[in-house]
Each structure stands twice: as structure tokens, then as C-alpha cells.
């Protein structure tokens with residue numbers, strides 16, 4: 404908190420070009436002596452209920468900033484540092500954030516400034532913690548009294564892909580969220596005082612919010628905070644860190660497991676993994692090969708693997724959460740069954756709304772089957788009562804555990820001046836789980852070639868971010884549509900997946916379109 408306040412003071416000095424640091428920090432120190440008047444960001448003026456955008460890599464300052472907001476009752480809105488400046492700007496505007504905390508080396512910052520002209524803008528100058536100058540901290544008061552909050556006051560907003568293409572600001576409140584992250588962390592990972600826990604997620608996503616910051620810290624857990632990627636500087640990086648810190652609980656995503664599996668067990672054998680006791684996985688369905696490798700090679704056959712299904716919107720289904728399976732008509736299915744995964748009752752960790760958009764909240768989660776929370780996932784229950792998530796059943800796709808909506812990628816593609824129409828579907832990918840396969844119809848006289856493909860990819864990266872980069876782009880002189888003009892995505896998905904039997908095409912306005920698309924399918928990634 405002290406560091407954050409110091410940084411905020413420095414930021415304000417720089418940006419406003421008035422006052423000097425000493426005066427400002429002194430003011431803070433003086434006021435901080437008075438209980439209850441002391442609040443973080445004393446100079447930048449952030450107060451209870453204000454929204455604070457945070458756009459930082461996985462550095463300790465990211466955690467300090469979150470906790471500082473929670474302490475003073477400000478609502479944080481963290482934007483994954485891999486998102487583009489446009490995505491950042493969109494989220495800042497939607498949540499009406501009054502301040503942005505970022506790192507100077509995130510290249511998009513100046514660009515974002517243009518978009519956020521109505522909002523105050525702050526920049527933490529460098530990426531490393533050393534840039535938050537020690538002398539600043541020393542001048543800070545050692546304590547900042549917490550703001551008293553109602554259990555249902557907002558804690559944070561976190562954006563997740565929406566099926567309409569516009570991201571939704573999922574709103575979580577204080578008490579239920581903390582209760583659930585704290586309790587689920589404790590029981591799902593069987594937390595004990597001597598554990599060293601490591602979740603490899605990024606705090607820019609809900610897993611990092613819940614299982615790097617709030618859950619572990621509420622339990623006083625010792626955790627590893629990792630900034631980096633699993634294969635740099637070498638492919639044994641994860642195993643090296645597990646050995647170095649004697650990690651006992653390890654939580655990662657299937658996409659990371661599949662990536663590391665490719666290098667075989669040799670990199671694992673160089674390290675001592677005997678400290679591991681529980682392994683966790685999250686973010687997407689885990690395929691049997693990846694599960695076996697995780698269990699046998701990483702966990703050496705002795706660690707249970709907890710597969711945790713949950714969402715930005717939900718936090719873990721757990722004590723008090725009632726998952727059920729419905730058929731298309733909304734009828735509850737008993738025993739062995741496959742259908743729509745829904746939840747029958749609310750529970751403390753459920754989202755409280757879509758920020759600023761109650762209608763979107765109701766339509767997205769409660770409209771299809773009134774009275775139930777609809778996850779958007781398909782699910783099968785086996786004879787032993789286990790639930791198997793089969794994947795998204797809406798227009799969402801899951802790339803390396805990150806949810807994207809096909810509509811947002813389509814919107815980015817059609818922004819290019821050569822594109823008349825675009826349709827995006829998912830295609831299985833050996834490491835990412837799913838990847839993007841895009842069909843584009845060009846405007847008259849525009850030519851489909853490699854340089855256009857590169858431009859389209861760049862467009863998507865700029866609009867959304869590198870995670871949304873298309874793997875396949877196919878020229879589509881026409882798209883398969885029903886007579887009422889609706890694109891038949893089922894058919895496009897089948898073409899993308901090279902399925903031979905395309906089923907009933909009788910509702911198509913022009914079945915010939917499909918033959919053309921089939922003859923021009925992409926075999927290899929663009």
C-alpha cells in the first residue's frame with residue numbers, strides 16, 4: 404500500500420506538473436496519521452467506488468495495486484497485459500475508470516492515451532519494481548486504515564468475451580467472492596501452512612485474481628509469482644522453479660501441459676519434483692493424453708489431479724453449488740446424460756452483474772432457461788455421477804484456456820477495407836485446444852493473397868491482442884446461409900474440421916457455396 408501510494412504521488416507530480424513530491428508525500432504522511440481519513444491515492448483522488456484500470460505484467464506491483472484498491476474500496480479493473488491498446492481503451496471507457504496504472508514498457512500506452520482523453524491517465528514509469536523508488540516508500544505512513552465496505556459492495560470488474568462481440572464487465576462483490584476464493588483454495592488444494600503453492604495463470608484473467616491473489620493470500624499461503632513463459636530460457640523452466648522453491652501445489656492449464664509434453668520427459672528428469680503433492684488444471688477441457696502425462700510424468704503417479712471447472716462469472720462449483728444438466732427444452736436430465744450445463748441455485752461466489760448493463764446480464768445467463776444460471780458449456784454426466792465438460796455450445800471459443808467470441812474476431816476482420824463479410828469458427832489445435840479458422844468474403848475487385856492475410860492477422864492483433872491471431876484464413880466467395888440470411892456456422896465448423904459428412908444442407912439458400920468452400924479449404928495454418 405505504501406509503495407502504491409508513493410507511486411501514485413509520483414505519477415501525479417509528473418502528470419500534473421505541479422507541486423513537488425516532497426510536499427505531496429508529506430501531505431499524505433500527515434493525513435495518514437489521522438485514522439479513517441487516510442486513504443490510498445490521496446493525491447490522485449481515487450476514493451471508494453472509483454474504478455481503477457490496471458494494465459501491468461506479472462510483477463509484484465500488480466498484486467500491490469489490487470490489494471491497495473481493495474483496501475480503500477476502489478474497484479479494480481485489470482486488463483490482461485497481452486491485450487491491445489484498443490481492447491484496453493474499450494475496457495477503460497466501459498468501466499469509466501478514473502485512473503490507469505501501467506508500466507512504461509507496455510508499448511501500447513501512448514496509443515491508449517488518445518482513446519482515453521476524457522479520463523485521467525497515470526503511468527508507472529518502468530516495469531521493474533525498482534522503479535518504485537525506495538525513498539518514496541520510506542516517506543509513507545506504515546498503515547492505511549481500511550475503508551469499511553458492505554458485503555455486497557463491488558470488489559472488481561473483470562472483462563470476459565461476450566457472445567455479441569462486446570466484452571462484458573463481470574462484477575464481483577466483496578464478501579461472497581472472498582469467502583469462495585478463500586474456501587475453495589483451502590479445500591480444493593488441501594492447503595496447509597507448510598505448502599508452497601504455484602498457480603501459473605496470469606492475474607489478467609480470473610484464475611489469477613482468485614488463485615494467485617485473493618484465495619492464497621486470504622489463507623496466508625506462501626506462493627510463487629511467476630513472470631515469464633514455460634519454455635524460456637529453456638523448456639524445463641517450470642520444473643526448475645518447482646525444484647527451486649519446493650513447490651507442493653501446482654496449478655496450470657491443459658494448454659501448458661500439452662506444450663511441455665511435446666518435449667518429452669527428459670527436461671523433467673533433470674529436476675527433483677518430489678515436493679509436489681497436488682496438481683490442478685483449469686481453463687479448458689483436459690484431454691486424456693495430457694491428463695495421463697500430468698499425472699504420471701509430472702506427478703510421478705502419486706499426486707491427485709484436481710480438474711477445476713469454473714468461469715470468470717462463477718468461481719468454483721463447490722459446497723452449495725448445484726450443477727444440473729438440461730435438454731434443449733429445458734427439462735432436467737437425471738443419471739447418465741448429456742446436455743446444457745446450468746446451475747440451479749445462486750451461491751456466494753456467483754457474479755453480481757455485468758457492469759453498467761443489467762439487460763446483458765439477464766440475457767446472457769438467465770434467458771435461455773429461465774430460473775437457471777446458464778454456463779454456455781455442454782456437459783455429460785457419467786454413471787458414477789462425474790461431470791465431463793464437453794466445451795462451449797455458444798459462439799465462443801477457447802484458445803489456450805482464453806475465451807474469445809467469434810463475433811469480436813469477425814468485427815475486427817470486417818474493419819479491414821477489403822473485407823465484405825467474415826465468419827469465424829473454431830478448429831481443434833494440438834496445443835491450444837482450439838484455434839481460429841476464419842472465412843472472409845472480399846469486396847469486389849479485391850484480391851486474396853498472402854499480404855492481405857498478413858494484414859488481416861495484424862488487424863485482429865491490433866484490435867484484440869495476440870491471443871486472437873487467426874491460424875487459418877480462407878477466401879470465401881460466398882458463405883453458407885439460410886434463406887433468412889443466417890450464416891450456418893455448423894457447416895463452416897465442419898468444413899474447417901475437414902468433416903466429410905456435412906449433414907442436412909437443405910435449409911441453405913445456395914448449396915453450391917459449400918462445394919466452393921470445400922475445394923478451397925486451408926490445409927495448413929496461414
Ligand code: PRX
Pocket residue numbers: 563608609610684685686687688689710711712713714715716778779780792794795801804805806
Ligand atoms: O468453457 C469452460 C472453460 O472455460 C470457460 C470459462 O472461461 P473463463 O471465464 O475465461 O474462466 C477460465 C478460468 C476458470 C468455461 O465456460 N473451462 C474452464 N475450466 C474448465 C473449462 N472447461 C473444461 N474443464 C475445465 N476445468
